[in-house]
Amino acid sequence: MNNDNINMANANNNNTNVDNTTYDENVSSIHEFDFSLICEYFSSISRQGPGSDESTQRALSMIHDLGADSVIADLGCGCGSQTIQLALHTQAKVKALDLFPLFIDKLMARCRKAGVSDRVEAIEGDMCNLPFEKASLDVIWSEGAIYNIGFKRGITEWREYLKPDGWLAVSEASWLTDSRPSEIEDFWNEAYPEIDTIANKVQQLHDAGYRDIRTFVLPTECWTDNFYQPQKEAQRLFLERYPDNKTAAELVANQRHEAELYSRYSDYYGYVFYVARRS
Ligand code: SAH
Numbered sequence: 001m002n003n004d005n006i007n008m009a010n011a012n013n014n015n016t017n018v019d020n021t022t023y024d025e026n027v028s029s030i031h032e033f034d035f036s037l038i039c040e041y042f043s044s045i046s047r048q049g050p051g052s053d054e055s056t057q058r059a060l061s062m063i064h065d066l067g068a069d070s071v072i073a074d075l076g077c078g079c080g081s082q083t084i085q086l087a088l089h090t091q092a093k094v095k096a097l098d099l100f101p102l103f104i105d106k107l108m109a110r111c112r113k114a115g116v117s118d119r120v121e122a123i124e125g126d127m128c129n130l131p132f133e134k135a136s137l138d139v140i141w142s143e144g145a146i147y148n149i150g151f152k153r154g155i156t157e158w159r160e161y162l163k164p165d166g167w168l169a170v171s172e173a174s175w176l177t178d179s180r181p182s183e184i185e186d187f188w189n190e191a192y193p194e195i196d197t198i199a200n201k202v203q204q205l206h207d208a209g210y211r212d213i214r215t216f217v218l219p220t221e222c223w224t225d226n227f228y229q230p231q232k233e234a235q236r237l238f239l240e241r242y243p244d245n246k247t248a249a250e251l252v253a254n255q256r257h258e259a260e261l262y263s264r265y266s267d268y269y270g271y272v273f274y275v276a277r278r279s
Contacts, residue, residue, distance in 0.1 A: 034247045039102045041251055044234045046110075048078035048103070049144025050223040050271050051171065055216075056085040056143070062214050062275045063139060063167045066090050070138040073097060073161070075127045076145020080107030080120075086141060087116035095132070097123040127154070134160050139167045144271060146170045151194050151201065155208045162278040168210060171218060171271045174198050180268040187261060188269065198272055210276035218271040228259040 042048045066072075070092035074083045077096035080103075086094050094116075098104055104122045111117040125131050127142070128149050140162060146154040151172055162168065173188070175197045188195045196204075198215055205213050235252045242248035 036102075037242065037245070037247050038251060039100050041234065041238055041248075043079060043102045043106055044238065045227075045230045046079055047081050047227055047230070049171075050218060050227045051082060051143050052219070052222045052226050053081070053085050055171075055218050055222060055273060056082045057089060058216065059169045059171075059273045059275050060086065060089055063169065066092050066138060068092070071095060071136065072139040072141055073130070073132060073137050075130075075140060075142040075158070076148060077107060077122075078103050078145070080110055082141065082143045083107060083120060084110060084114045084116060087111065087119050088114065092119070092138065094120045095123055096120055097125045097127065097130075099124070099126055128157075130158070130161055132161050135163050137161050137166055138163055139169065142170045144171055146172055147192050147194070151196075152204055152208070155205060155210070159209055159278055164278060166278045167275065168205075168278070169273065169275045171273045172201065173269060174201055174217075174272040175268065176217065176270055177268050181265065184261060184265040184268055195269065201272070201274060205274060205276050209279045211279045213274065213276040215275070216273050218273065220266055220270075222271065223262050223266070228255075228262065231255055231259070 068091040070090070072086055072090065072092045072094045074080075074086060074094055074096040077083050077098045080096055083094055083096040086092070096104075096107055098107070101124050104124055108117060108120070108122050111120045111122075123131060127145070140158050142154070149157070151170075154170070155168065158168065173192055173195045175195060178197065198217075202213050202215065235255065238248060239252055
């Protein structure tokens with residue numbers, strides 16, 4: 001979801017542009033329709049990015065000293081697959097924040113079903129302008145979402161909101177080798193130029209004021225079984241629902257292209273979890 005011409009980040013940008021072009025109602029309505037269509041597509045699948053319950057739990061196992069008074073902020077929570085894991089496997093309060101109300105609604109329904117809604121607060125908000133007190137959070141969590149603010153900006157700005165010794169846990173697109181075929185290099189440099197090697201991301205975390213940095217690569221099934229496979233049926237239904245719709249067709253084509261690239265180049269890139277402490 002983070003490496004297409006049409007994705008949630010661009011949907012947001014389009015929306016922002018629309019707000020700035022207030023005089024053209026026609027353009028505005030087209031963009032708003034596109035935007036809600038893209039949200040609808042991604043809300044029809046339970047994950048909006050690669051991940052798994054096991055990976056969330058593995059990253060969580062690297063974090064200690066959380067109790068009932070602890071606060072975890074889950075930024076770019078989407079429909080909340082990881083939010084539910086955080087609530088199930090800690091005693092902490094979880095503040096789950098996303099820009100899009102459709103995702104928030106789905107998240108809260110899932111939390112009620114999982115029996116954790118009393119400890120999850122859903123917030124419609126912007127990760128670029130966090131609605132929290134500085135130095136108030138024990139953990140900042142963000143799976144497959146920090147790219148929306150950009151890795152370096154995110155780790156720098158979010159650090160201010162962590163308590164001293166607070167924890168950061170983010171998953172981020174990373175190169176797994178020092179060199180790679182030009183097709184995949186070009187694709188990512190266009191989609192998310194901040195993609196970098198694990199060593200460079202660790203250095204960036206260190207330079208931004210984090211210590212005890214640990215990393216692991218998400219297994220391939222986080223992409224295949226948990227992200228691309230469920231989209232196949234979602235794509236069929238979506239195209240059936242919106243035949244002859246250009247945005248729908250482009251969105252599905254982009255997602256299929258992304259899945260196809262992953263099937264060919266998964267040796268070269270992946271999502272990496274970075275867990276670190278505020279120095
Ligand atoms: N963590 C979820 C969703 C990842 S997709 C998962 O792994 O399944 C990225 C999410 O970031 C989307 O839900 C998108 O709506 C959200 N997002 C995009 N820009 C945002 C912003 N500026 N502030 C908050 N959330 C944002």
